[in-house]
Amino acid sequence: MTGWTLNPEYTTGESGKAFSNLDTVFALQGEFITSDPLSEVHRVHIGGRTYYVKRYTGAGKHLRRYLGRPRVQAEWENLLHFQAWGIPAATVVGFGLERDNGAFSRGALITEELADTRDLAWLASQQDACLADRQWVARVSYQLAHATRMMHDQGFAHNDLKWRNVLVTRGGEMFLIDCPTGAFWPQPFLGYRVIKDLACLDKIAKYQLSRTQRLRFYLIYQRQTRLRTADKRIIRRILRFFEGRE
Structure with missing residues (x-):
C-alpha cells in the first residue's frame, strides 16, 4: 500500500x-x-x-x-x-x-503519549517501590497475563515481550507498546513463540519478583488455580529458554 x-x-x-x-x-x-x-x-x-x-x-x-x-x-x-x-x-x-x-x-x-507512565524495565533499574508493593504487582500481573493470553489465543505472538515494552502507571494500569515483530503463527510454530514471549517476561521478573508472584502470573495466564503435569514441562521450557544467552 x-x-x-x-x-x-x-x-x-x-x-x-x-x-x-x-x-x-x-x-x-x-x-x-x-x-x-x-x-x-x-x-x-x-x-x-x-x-x-x-x-x-x-x-x-x-x-x-x-x-x-x-x-x-x-x-x-x-x-x-x-x-x-x-x-x-x-x-x-x-x-x-x-x-x-x-x-x-x-x-x-x-x-x-501515555501520560504518567514508565516501562517496567525502568522501574526495575531504579528499584522502584512499586515492585515491592504486592497489591500493585498483583494488579499489573493480572492485566499483563490476560493481555498475553489474549494475544496467544488469537494465534499471535509479540516476539519481543520484554519489560521495556510494558508501560505502567503508579495506579497499576498497564499498556503494551512497540510491537513491530509480532505476527500470527500456525501450529506447531506458535508453541515456540508462546514460550519465547513468556520467557521474555520472566527474564527480569525472576530477579524482581518472588516465585509465588511469578507462579500466580502463570496460573492467571493459563486460567487455572493449580499446576498440572503439563504445566511443569512448560515452566521448565520457559526457565531454560535463555540459558547460555544471558
Whole structure:
C-alpha cells in the first residue's frame, strides 16, 4: 500500500495540520528520543498534547523493501490488533508509507503519549517501590497475563515481550507498546513463540519478583488455580529458554 491514514479524532485543529500527510510528518521538528538503522523517534508537542513520531526510512531485513510487510506497517497493524482485542496500548494517531517503483521508500507511525507512565524495565533499574508493593504487582500481573493470553489465543505472538515494552502507571494500569515483530503463527510454530514471549517476561521478573508472584502470573495466564503435569514441562521450557544467552 501507499498512502496516509489519520485517526478521525485528530483531523481537526493543530494536529490535523501537523499530521495531514507524510510530507508534514517528516517535516516535524521535535525532541529526539532514539534511533536504529531503520527508524528514528521524536517527541512533539502539538495543541497541548504530546505525541511520539516514529519515522522509517528502511523496511526491514532482506526482501522486505519489495516483498512482505515493511516493519512500520507491521507495527501499526499490531497496535490496531491490540485495540481490537481490548488490550490496552498506545493510541494510534496516524500511519502510512510510500513506495517508489514498488520498493519501500519511507513510512511513519504516530502515537499519543501515555501520560504518567514508565516501562517496567525502568522501574526495575531504579528499584522502584512499586515492585515491592504486592497489591500493585498483583494488579499489573493480572492485566499483563490476560493481555498475553489474549494475544496467544488469537494465534499471535509479540516476539519481543520484554519489560521495556510494558508501560505502567503508579495506579497499576498497564499498556503494551512497540510491537513491530509480532505476527500470527500456525501450529506447531506458535508453541515456540508462546514460550519465547513468556520467557521474555520472566527474564527480569525472576530477579524482581518472588516465585509465588511469578507462579500466580502463570496460573492467571493459563486460567487455572493449580499446576498440572503439563504445566511443569512448560515452566521448565520457559526457565531454560535463555540459558547460555544471558
